[in-house]
Amino acid sequence: MKRIFATLALIAAAGPALACETVTTGSLEVSRAWSRASIGTARPGVVYLTIRNSGTADDALISITTPAADMPMLHQTVMTDGIASMPHAMEVPVPAGGQVALEPGGYHAMLMDLTQVLKEGETFPVTLTFRDAGEVTIPVTVQNIGASAPTCTSPDE
Amino acid sequence: MRLSKLQKGLWALAAVALMAVGAAVVFIDRSSPSVEQAEFRPTFALPDADGRLRSQADFPGKHLLVFFGFTNCPDICPTTLAEVAQVMDDLGELSDDVQPLFISIDPERDRELGLDEYTEAFHPSILGLAGDAAQTRAAADSFRIYYEREDSADAPDGYAMSHSPALYLISPEGDWLGQFTYGTPASEILAELKARL
Ligand SMILES: [Cu+2]
Numbered sequence: 001m002k003r004i005f006a007t008l009a010l011i012a013a014a015g016p017a018l019a020c021e022t023v024t025t026g027s028l029e030v031s032r033a034w035s036r037a038s039i040g041t042a043r044p045g046v047v048y049l050t051i052r053n054s055g056t057a058d059d060a061l062i063s064i065t066t067p068a069a070d071m072p073m074l075h076q077t078v079m080t081d082g083i084a085s086m087p088h089a090m091e092v093p094v095p096a097g098g099q100v101a102l103e104p105g106g107y108h109a110m111l112m113d114l115t116q117v118l119k120e121g122e123t124f125p126v127t128l129t130f131r132d133a134g135e136v137t138i139p140v141t142v143q144n145i146g147a148s149a150p151t152c153t154s155p156d157e
Numbered sequence: 158m159r160l161s162k163l164q165k166g167l168w169a170l171a172a173v174a175l176m177a178v179g180a181a182v183v184f185i186d187r188s189s190p191s192v193e194q195a196e197f198r199p200t201f202a203l204p205d206a207d208g209r210l211r212s213q214a215d216f217p218g219k220h221l222l223v224f225f226g227f228t229n230c231p232d233i234c235p236t237t238l239a240e241v242a243q244v245m246d247d248l249g250e251l252s253d254d255v256q257p258l259f260i261s262i263d264p265e266r267d268r269e270l271g272l273d274e275y276t277e278a279f280h281p282s283i284l285g286l287a288g289d290a291a292q293t294r295a296a297a298d299s300f301r302i303y304y305e306r307e308d309s310a311d312a313p314d315g316y317a318m319s320h321s322p323a324l325y326l327i328s329p330e331g332d333w334l335g336q337f338t339y340g341t342p343a344s345e346i347l348a349e350l351k352a353r354l
Contacts, residue, residue: 036235037278039271043228043270043275044229044313045231071313073311075232075311082321082323083319083321084233085307085319086232087309088309088311104233105232105340108231110231112312112313113313145239146239146279147239
């Protein structure tokens, strides 16, 4: 069994890296959107992505929605004296001329009350609402439950 | 990994410096046994998913790689369990000498959700343990780790768990050997284990 996994992993590693889908709204560019496969729908899922702001004004991600979950919410994993907790993030700042990543151990979109099983290899849409730039929808690629980074690559990688 | 006293000192300094800047990637080297650490032997007696009570004595000759977490933790718990899975694969035959344990700090809900299917999704070698409230608190106290339930409208079922997300290494004799803080790359954990096995 292990050998089969190893072989599959090799095939996956040898395959061409997929380009990340990128969407824009105003001066914001959203890319590298990925999630982890879920076991059923009882446990929360997660979405990670990267937001770039090429404009001259600060903006902020203020909410997310998706048909994949009834209660999606922005969270931030916070370490305080070695203790991890993940409070609700009222907003995720996207500074002018900068970028912010939702990534493991930091900001994440927490998908509570999943409406569907998140299956590896599939995609589902997530709509982001920014304070100033408005809404934009991006397809999120579901990766392995043990994934820790997006397998797709950005155009500049 | 044999380090001179000077090297150990430098590593300790580096570790402190890294912690000072808030870096997540810090391995606290405890390879030099002190009297205090030799006395530090965490214990646990917790049922697995089949209800069998498990303790250190069930894993003779094995190093234990222990993580306290909960299965409703979608952000950092998968990252650490995936690293453990990577380490176990990379250890090859040496993996027979290592037992990874996932101790639930949210045992009631985790038993309902299914402990085995969760740990097996990461690696078949990871054994999930979920006791009652007293067993769980006793194990955590013994490892000197913290966890707490926090009521929150922003979490599934109205509560979330805050917890120490490090990975603990225990010798076959039961001695606490050290901890890998959250975010320690699998390669570092692998190197440390290989040096000890
Ligand atoms: Cu969260």
